[in-house]
Amino acid sequence: MALCAAALVFAASAAWSTGPGGTAAPVTPLRPVASFEGIRDPAKRSAALFAEAGKVIQSPRCLNCHPAARIPTQGDEMRQHVPLMVATDGNHGPRGLPCATCHGADNAPTFAAGIASVPGNAHWQLAPVEMAWQGLNLPGICAQLKDPRRNGSRSLDQIVTHMKTDHLVGWAWNPGAGRTSAPGTQEGFGALIEAWVKTGAHCPAA
Amino acid sequence: MEDAVKLKVNDKIHEIDAEPDTPLLWVLRDIVGLTGTKFGCGAALCGACTVHVDHEPRRSCVLPVSAVGNANVLTIEGVGATPIGKAVQDAWLQTEVVQCGYCQTGQIMQAVALLTANPAPDDGAIDRAMSGNICRCGTYPRIRAAIHAAAKQGVA
Amino acid sequence: MAGLTIDRRGFMAVCLAGSGGLALGFPLFAPGEALAAGTAFRPNAILAIGNDGAITATVPYAEMGQGAMTSIAMLVAEELEVTPGAVRTMLAPGDNRLYAHPVLGEQITGGSASLRGSWGPIRKAAAAARVMLIEAAARQWRVNAGDCALEDGQVVHLPSKRRASFGALALAASTMPVPSDPPVRTSGFRVIGTSAPRVDAAAKVDGSALFGLDVRLPGMVYAAVQACPVIGGKLGSVDAKPALAVSGVTQLVTLSNAVAVVGRHTGAARKGLAMIEPHWEGGSSTLSTADLVSKADAALDRKGATAYAKGDVAKAFAEAAGRFEADYRMPMLAHAAMEPLNCTVEVRDGACEIWVGSQVPGRARIEVAKALGLGEDRVKVNSYLIGGGFGRRLQSEWIVQAAMIARQVKGPVKVVWSREEDTRQDAYRYHNHSRVKVALDAQGHPVAFDHRIVAPPIMLWFLPSLLWKDGVDIDATNAASGPYEFPNLLVDYVRDDPPDGLLVGNWRGVGETRNGFVVETVMDQLAAKAGADPVDYRRRLLPPHSRIRALLDRLAAESRWGSPLPPGTTRGIAIQSGFGSHMGLVAQVRMADGKVRVERMTAVIDCGIAVNPNVVKQQIEGGLLFGLTATLYSNITIRDGRVVESNFHDNPVVRMVNTPKIDVIIIDSKEEPGGVGEPGTSIVAPAIVNAVFAATGKPLHQLPLPPSMVERV
Structure with a gap:
């Protein structure tokens, strides 16, 4: 007898990322800041802290909306957004089809067996073109984050605040049913970024 | 009626008895009784359920009714009363767009949203704003032509 | 039982709009035998004229976008000298006896046959009404009927200009003798051949059109359903509590293989x-x-039942100067119509009433009656608009499912399938494989064509009396050698049954879709082998002075075949004869970075008299885009016994942004109208694949195009 408990929302929705019968991967933990204290060299420690934070930065939850082209990607396999979505002039979609057409203030469950929820956040938008992460390696992303011309004129302290508290950043740990969470927690991620800045904001070697 | 909420549709207030997370689509169709808004995919992939919430396009199949708040929901049944809506519907008839017709109410609502935001879209702008709406009868070339025709009316 | 009684008088009273009038019932299969109705109502009225003057035509077919309502209104308007807009149309309820298609023998909308079924009978019915109205007026006025004519919904006595409305004459007309073979207009058409506006357009633009999903009844409840996701599986057990805890949920219903929440x-x-x-x-x-x-590959090695045989194929191969051989594979396809399957049913007091859009409402009635243990006359099927059929609604198992749910529910229940259910519980176009062997002479021209077809026995289940003969599925083997004349020909059919529990069925374009792809791509490979131009190579294999050869030449001219193209751009051609029409397509394709972009499609169709050229163009445009989706993307797959794809993200369809420029040219013709719903779909894949072959030099023998060649949008 084949017993197939069809947990409609979760098991079937995983078709989006892992295929039917698959289950969402458990949240990957992030190493705490304290675990890096063994690295004596502050620059090396700083780079290692950023590399750990990079597990979040380079997760599909973040990269999907930091695309190289002006077209977001979707899913853990980061395929092109369906339906076609082009940022055009702004970061909120073409005229007449804003992101908010489909993405509300919160994740919206579909109560269906395909895509379990449509992600949402009050500030849902594409990252500006200068903040494109797809196509960059982690050192490249690190350099971009530190560059005020490419990080929204933010100081490093403002970067820390942004990563620790921003609601849209926080969505990565509350991505809605059927979607893998970013590693760790926003708190843990914020702490890593804060520690990275405090240790001189050194970037990992290419 | 602990779930009862007030919902404004086409400038008329309705008392709705539904859980807050009920998609607006089903509230419109099954409770308010406006069946012009269609169900196609349930996951914002096809656009058949497009309505406007305070003049912005929304896929009602994934919009919880509680998220509407005090905003006005404009549906296909009400869009003809607006100048752009009327122009788009007329252009649809002139261009003989419809075949099975099932997706067309959503297409029209999306086209009105486009023309409201961009009164004179070129082919590329039309493609970008309309490619979230699926038509399996293949009326896309005529939809594009009808949007150009409606834009020429200059009501937007 | 009031309200659920099967009362045909009540039904007809609606369309007669009064107590008296003229109702002409024409069983469509016997167009010559008109039945006059006096004051008595005729349940099988195809055409009724009320004493208020209202002209109502009953459309025996489903309206799913193909324009059945419009073309029937036009045929009636032609004979009654009114505008098509003056003819009200209503969709016939399910009844195989009253509304059978003259060729298909049942109330079936499929095979692009609607207009071909109504072309004769509907015009005869309207012509009989015209004769009877004139006769009634002539007798009233004591004038010669030959001096009377119809004008603007009135009978006019031409010498005296005396007039009487249809409404005023309807009752008297109904007592006139019914002409056995009234003359119909055969030339000088006034309505036929015009692009009259579709009669269903306005309601579809303002949202008032009623599809099956839009049915609303007093006391109605709603059901969401899931059938076993494992093919052939059954429902074991289910805990209803979590469902019943949801506000608004009233009931959980189980069937042997499905569960529904009401x-x-x-x-x-x-x-x-x-x-x-x-x-x-x-x-x-x-x-x-x-x-x-x-399994289908293995079937390619088995000898099948002979479908067509001509000449001596074995001898031709033995003497051949060269040969060609290829195996073809086509995938499983879903229909993915925009309106997910839905059906509203009330079962009460030993009767059942159904509100649904079906391509086989008469058959649905029989199947539901059987499932519920009721007499057929205790089941009524009300017909609604269909939001895309494409062959899915030629099956009725979903209607039976709704009835089995409704049997357990108080009051009418509307069962609505999710998109996921619609994708995963489809009646799929099944895997189709082919093996083609061609014997060639020294110039590379075919002397023998041997086509082995591996396909499921759809017609054995769907329409055995007409389309299953001597172990051969006549649809699957249709057009297996294209429109060409081969001196030696063998087509054999190997039956390949799907696994138990996997429902398969008809898909837009049916047999022509599978065979057109095979034959037309073989043609281009043969032409390449012979060093010949694909158009020239085809032309010499077509019967001289044939419609298809004329079409090929017209297509070459319209597409500017052979004219220079920008670098990276190629053309591909395909032609076919099917559904009573002839069709050709040139697809223009640009290859960049290994990706195929279809830029332009130039289609020529000879469908005989184009009753409504606009509707013909719509059908061809739509058919082409339907075929384009299948060519680029469609591939329903099974893993662990379950259908993998679920919605439009993983079963993608063409969208506006990848819609090529389309031109449709209709050849002027005085021949009888042919079908137009399916030719557009079946011709796309070979034209595109031939264009890709022209670009790469590598033939493709399977669909869809390799994912590496296709950009997802």
Whole structure:
């Protein structure tokens, strides 16, 4: 007898990322800041802290909306957004089809067996073109984050605040049913970024 | 009626008895009784359920009714009363767009949203704003032509 | 039982709009035998003229976008000298005896045959009405009927200019003798051949058109359903509590292989369904697409039942100067119509009433009667507009499912399938494989064509009396050698049954779709082998002075075949004869970075008299885009016994942004009208694949195009 408990929302929705019968991967933990204290060299420690934070930065939850082209990607396999979505002039979609057409203030469950929820956040938008992460390696992303011309004129302290508290950043740990969470927690991620800045904001070697 | 909420549709207030997370689509169709808004995919992939919430396009199949708040929901049944809506519907008839017709109410609502935001879209702008709406009868070339025709009316 | 009685008088009273009038019932299969109705109502009225003057035509076919309502209104308007807009149309209820298609023998909308079925009978019915109205007026006025004519919904006595309205004459007309073979207009058409506006357009633009999903009845509840996701599996057990805890959910209903949650609105029902975790049992839980493909491949090595044979193929191969051989594979396809399957049913007091859009409403009635143990006359099927059929609604198992749910529910229940259910429980176009062997002479021209077809026996189940003969599926083997004349020909059919529990069926374009792809891509490979131009190569294999040869030449001219193209751009051609029409397509394709972009499609169709050229163009445009989706993307797969794809993200369709420029040219013709719903679909794949072949020099023998060649949008 084949017993197939069809947990409609979760098991079937995983078709989006892992295929039917698959289950969402458990949240990957992030190493705490304290675990890096063994690295004596502050620059090396700083780079290692950023590399750990990079597990979040380079997760599909973040990269999907930091695309190289002006077209977001979707899913853990980061395929092109369906339906076609082009940022055009702004970061909120073409005229007449804003992101908010489909993405509300919160994740919206579909109560269906395909895509379990449509992600949402009050500030849902594409990252500006200068903040494109797809196509960059982690050192490249690190350099971009530190560059005020490419990080929204933010100081490093403002970067820390942004990563620790921003609601849209926080969505990565509350991505809605059927979607893998970013590693760790926003708190843990914020702490890593804060520690990275405090240790001189050194970037990992290419 | 602990779930009862007030919902404004086409400038008329309705008392709705539904859980807050009920998609607006089903509230419109099954409770308010406006069946012009269609169900196609349930996951914002096809656009058949497009309505406007305070003049912005929304896929009602994934919009919880509680998220509407005090905003006005404009549906296909009400869009003809607006100048752009009327122009788009007329252009649809002139261009003989419809075949099975099932997706067309959503297409029209999306086209009105486009023309409201961009009164004179070129082919590329039309493609970008309309490619979230699926038509399996293949009326896309005529939809594009009808949007150009409606834009020429200059009501937007 | 009031309200659920099957009362044909009540039904007809609606369309007669009064107590008296003229109702002409023409069983469509016997167009010569008109039945006059006096004051008595005729249940099988195709055409009724009320004493208020209203002209009502009953459309025996489903309206799913193909324009059945419009073309029938036009045929009636032609004979009654009114505008098509003056003819009200209503969709016939399900009744195989009253509304059978003259060729198909049942009330079936399929095979692009609607207009071909109504072309004769409907015009005869309207012509009989015209004769009877004139006769009634002539007798009233004591004038010669030959001096009377119809004008603007009135009978006019031409010498005296005396006039009487249809409404005033309807009752008297109904007592006139019925002409056995009234003359119909055969030339000088006034309505036929014009692009009259579609009669269904306005309601579809303002949202008032009623599809099956839009049915609303007093006391109606709503159901969301899930059938066992494992092919052939059954429902084991299910805990109803999580569903019943959802506000608005009223009931959980189980069937042998499905579970349904009933609620006060569809939102509650869908949420309730999402909360339960049914345990399913049995079924083919290890089945995969690879198994089905291997099975069909193995079937290619078996000798099948002979479908066509001509000359001596063995001898031709033995003496051939060269030969060509290729195996073809086509995938499983879903219909993915925009309106997910839905059906509203009330079962009460030993009767059943159904509100649904079906391509086989008469058959649905019989199947539901059988499932519920009722007499056929205790089941009524009310017909509604269909939001895309494409062959899916030629099956009725979903209507039976709704009836089995409704039997357990108080009051009418609207059962609405999710998109996921619609994708995963489809009546799929099944795997189709082909093996083609061609014997060639020294110039590379074919002397023998041997086509082995591996396909499921759809017609054995669907229409055996007409389309299954001596172990051959006549649809699957149709057009297996294209429109060409081969001196030696062999087509054999190997039956390949799908696994138990996997429902397969008809898909837009039916046999022509599978065979057109095979034959027309073989043609281009043969032409390349012979060093010949694909158009020239085809031309010499076509009968001289044939419509298809004329079409090929017209297509070459319209597409500017052979004219220079920008670098990276190629053309591909395909032609076919089918559905009573002839069709050709040139697809223009640009290859960049290994990706195929279809830029332009130039189509020429000879469909005889184009009753409504606009509707013809719509059908061809739509058919082409339907075929384009299948060519680029469609591939339904099975893993662990379950259909993998679920919605438009993983079963993608063409969208506006990848819609090529399309030109449709209709050849002027005085021949009888042919079908136009399917030719557009069946011709796309070979034209595109031939264009890709022209670009790469590498033939493709399977569909869809390799994913590496296709950009997803």
